[in-house]
Amino acid sequence: MSNRSALVITLLASILAACTTRGTPGREATFVECTNGIDDDQDGLLDCAEATCGAHCEDGPGGADAGLPRDAGPRADARITCNALLDVVFVIDVSTSMREEAERLRTGVESIWNAAHALTSNTQFGLVVFVDDAVAVNGCGAFTSIASLQSELMRWRDFCGTNRSPSSDLQNTDCAENSLDALHLAATTCPWRAGATRVIVHVTDDTFAERPQVLSESVAVEHTYAEVASELVSRELRVGAFAVPGVGEPCGAGSSPDVGRGFHAPFGSMPSLPMQTRGRAYDLRAVRSGTLDMAASITELLADEYCTLF
Template sequence: MLSGVFSAGLVLAACGDSGDGTATAGVTATTPTSESMTGVTTVEPGPTSSNSDSESDGTSEGTGSQSGTTTGAVSTSGPEPTTGPTTTGTTTLTTTTSPFTTGEDTDTGWWETTTSGDMCKPNIDIVFVMDVSTSMSAILQKLAQEILVVDQAIANLDVDTQPNYGLVVFVDDATLINNGTPYADAASLQADFIQWSNFTQSNSQTDGNGSNGDWPENTIDGLYLAAFGFQWRPVESTLRMIIHTTDDTFGDKGAVQSGEVVQHSYDETVLGLQEREIRVFSFVDNDKTGGPGNNQDVSMGFFTPYQGKTPIPQATDGGAFNINDVYEGQLSLSAAINQSVEDSLCSQYIPM
């Protein structure tokens, strides 16, 4: 389901099947047994409205080579934030049809360009936040097939360093892979995409315990965990992006889904992403084909407002694509990701 909606950078939606705070409520998650997948118990302070980025907080951010236990998501005990950073810019939304809607066989050489300008970032960090419930196998397989194409396209851009990649997976729980340390290379990430594609057939939670019996999934904790658990390089020199995939809606803080409690709210997740200048590009359902009967509108929070609040991709100066267009061969997954990288690399971060 992947149709483009763009802001000054781009704009974003969820899936299912069957800064620093004062109080902590950790997200505990472990992965299935695998040499390439390790779980993490997260207990990191959450954001507050006064925190600008947390580069000096000494927690989860660092260089690409940093290792060790990563601290992760928590909720705050005070009132939920309702707005993000104030900006003076305006954003115009348009629907993009090219080059994305030309099919999988399209010549994608359009990204082979040289970026320039004072605002261009020398580093690119991308974390994939993936729904791994039973309906998501196909998108993980496509990512496994195309991630090396994405990596090569980024190598063709005028950046000083190799991209850093990370991975968070979620069903009703959420797991940060590799303790938040970047993958050694794109091939290692590709191997985990294959592993998690196979995992989707288990209909299990990401920690290997409990089954998935409802259709909302935990996008919110997945995004929060990526924002505060991955070892992002400094914001001043790094384009920070999340590639998010789901075909369902999500629960907000306190919701109980298949026995798992959602730890974070929509508001604090959006605020945390904004404060760390992370752009979210979501591949989500925009065709009213979600839910247990494949007939539910699950676009809220991605393509359309959630409880009157700005959709996550738009709020984070990112973008949203209809995931069904990928499944139907109308949208090249790698082309959409690479265009999003190129469009963002030299653009000012303007959240809404």
């Protein structure tokens, strides 16, 4: 073979390698490659079973969660020296079907509060509520006591029975609720402090809509999923989402075909919000059946995430 022919073959091989989107054997290494449930390099090892995915997996390659996306934030050895700040904001769906969850949160918030303050006395809690539109309660200012937070949660628990939206007071006539605008409001309005571990606890039992869709024929959604994800990630806000996977529960307008997208599953080509923000997704049906304790899960989330790298 001439030197010219060898050069042509080498160049063709380089072009083909550059054009392929498949990884090389044994080389799943990025966050997306290690958490997408796909054997990208087709070497028989999936996600956390790959040695190169250790940084993205709770127990490292071959550990207890091998083959699963990372679901518990940074590993224990990712703890850093922090400024002893912890910011927590509840973003709660207060539509008619959510009264039980609002009550569970009200009764469990004392243990959550005490556990957070055991991590650091420099902890603050805020609250955002939503149906078709959203309200940052008291401008999302920090509550000064357990009693004041419990009282506010009781007020919104009772509000669930009105079938109205908290800002416009318009009647809620469809299944989807406005998680996106509520999360965007929390991300951009709440007083997140520099150096703090920042956690959003999001609770909803239905799906959401994107701009330019309109909810209940009256409320225009203001943001897209990608915009909300960008705000959450850029502000290093971890999302612990209590949501329902799969088909939604019946509501007055029927039921939503897929309420888990964006929380338990990707939204289109984009990873879920808990996945993008290194948070967690919890099955709200397990909470309702009594097999998952909401307050204990939130307490564990805060303990796991406190003082860890985002």
